[in-house]
Amino acid sequence: MSAVRQNGVIVAIDGPSGAGKSSLTKLLARRLGYIHIDTGAMFRAVALMSRRAGIASDDDAGLAELCRELEITFVRDGETCRVLANGEDVSTEIRSEEIGLLTSAISARKPVREALLTMQRAMGAKGGVILEGRDIGTVVFPDAEVKFFLSASAEERGRRRYLELAARGDAATLEETIAKVIQRDRQDEGREHAPLRQAEDALPIDSTNLSIDEVLTVMENTVRERLVQGAKG
Ligand SMILES: Nc1ncnc2c1ncn2[C@@H]1O[C@H](COP(=O)(O)OP(=O)(O)OP(=O)(O)O)[C@@H](O)[C@H]1O
Numbered sequence: 342m343s344a345v346r347q348n349g350v351i352v353a354i355d356g357p358s359g360a361g362k363s364s365l366t367k368l369l370a371r372r373l374g375y376i377h378i379d380t381g382a383m384f385r386a387v388a389l390m391s392r393r394a395g396i397a398s399d400d401d402a403g404l405a406e407l408c409r410e411l412e413i414t415f416v417r418d419g420e421t422c423r424v425l426a427n428g429e430d431v432s433t434e435i436r437s438e439e440i441g442l443l444t445s446a447i448s449a450r451k452p453v454r455e456a457l458l459t460m461q462r463a464m465g466a467k468g469g470v471i472l473e474g475r476d477i478g479t480v481v482f483p484d485a486e487v488k489f490f491l492s493a494s495a496e497e498r499g500r501r502r503y504l505e506l507a508a509r510g511d512a513a514t515l516e517e518t519i520a521k522v523i524q525r526d527r528q529d530e531g532r533e534h535a536p537l538r539q540a541e542d543a544l545p546i547d548s549t550n551l552s553i554d555e556v557l558t559v560m561e562n563t564v565r566e567r568l569v570q571g572a573k574g
């Protein structure tokens with residue numbers, strides 16, 4: 342356990358698309374009174390702003406300039422958290438499947454990762470935070486006191502995403518959705534910079550056959566045990 346941070350420990354939750362990271366991070370943050378940092382939303386905001394600016398996903402100079410001018414902030418709105426890009430609420434627009442796929446390409450670019458790495462470390466340095474993403478426990482905060490790697494089968498993650506899309510009126514089929522999940526897994530795992538992988542000291546949780554509440558119980562108990570261990574020194 343590293344030196345005690347000002348506001349509590351840092352919790353890292355990494356894993357592939359549709360594993361349940363955002364759902365569990367929101368619930369765990371509420372239970373612990375911690376701040377939820379959705380790093381995927383930050384990459385999505387960059388992707389959205391790059392598309393608006395007509396910057397190609399492989400234009401590293403253009404993306405670097407965009408990130409230098411971009412301020413991403415999270416603001417609480419009741420039970421939800423809104424994502425602002427230069428003060429504009431982009432919470433809904435960044436969630437489209439089109440932006441999701443563009444984000445996977447954008448997030449592979451080194452200038453984007455370097456810029457968001459600096460922002461994420463600044464957001465979480467004092468602790469009392471839960472960051473969810475693909476590289477939190479391996480790159481952003483390798484010294485995080487608690488790390489989880491949350492996964493589920495591609496079929497189960499595709500099913501979950503399919504239900505989400507159907508609820509939004511999206512006509513994508515289950516087979517198409519599973520294929521897109523697998524495509525994004527390959528892109529996130531196969532990229533050169535900060536690929537998706539489980540940190541050696543992360544607790545793996547396979548949620549394929551677990552409810553959200555069952556996963557939450559494992560996570561909360563683990564964090565609280567680490568907090569007690571840390572308090573003992
Ligand atoms: N253990 C679970 N059992 C059943 N459904 C789940 C479980 N975990 C999450 N879900 C559902 O799966 C969908 C995707 O969850 P969530 O958005 O939290 O995943 P994610 O890992 O953050 O995905 P992404 O990285 O693509 O944003 C949501 O509708 C959520 O309610």
Ligand SMILES: Nc1ccn([C@H]2C[C@H](O)[C@@H](COP(=O)(O)O)O2)c(=O)n1
Binds near residue numbers: 358384448475477
């Ligand atoms: N720390 C992170 C978080 C996200 N990404 C990439 C991976 C996804 O392709 C995309 C969107 O993430 P999501 O909102 O679906 O969790 O952003 C990353 O590379 N590193």
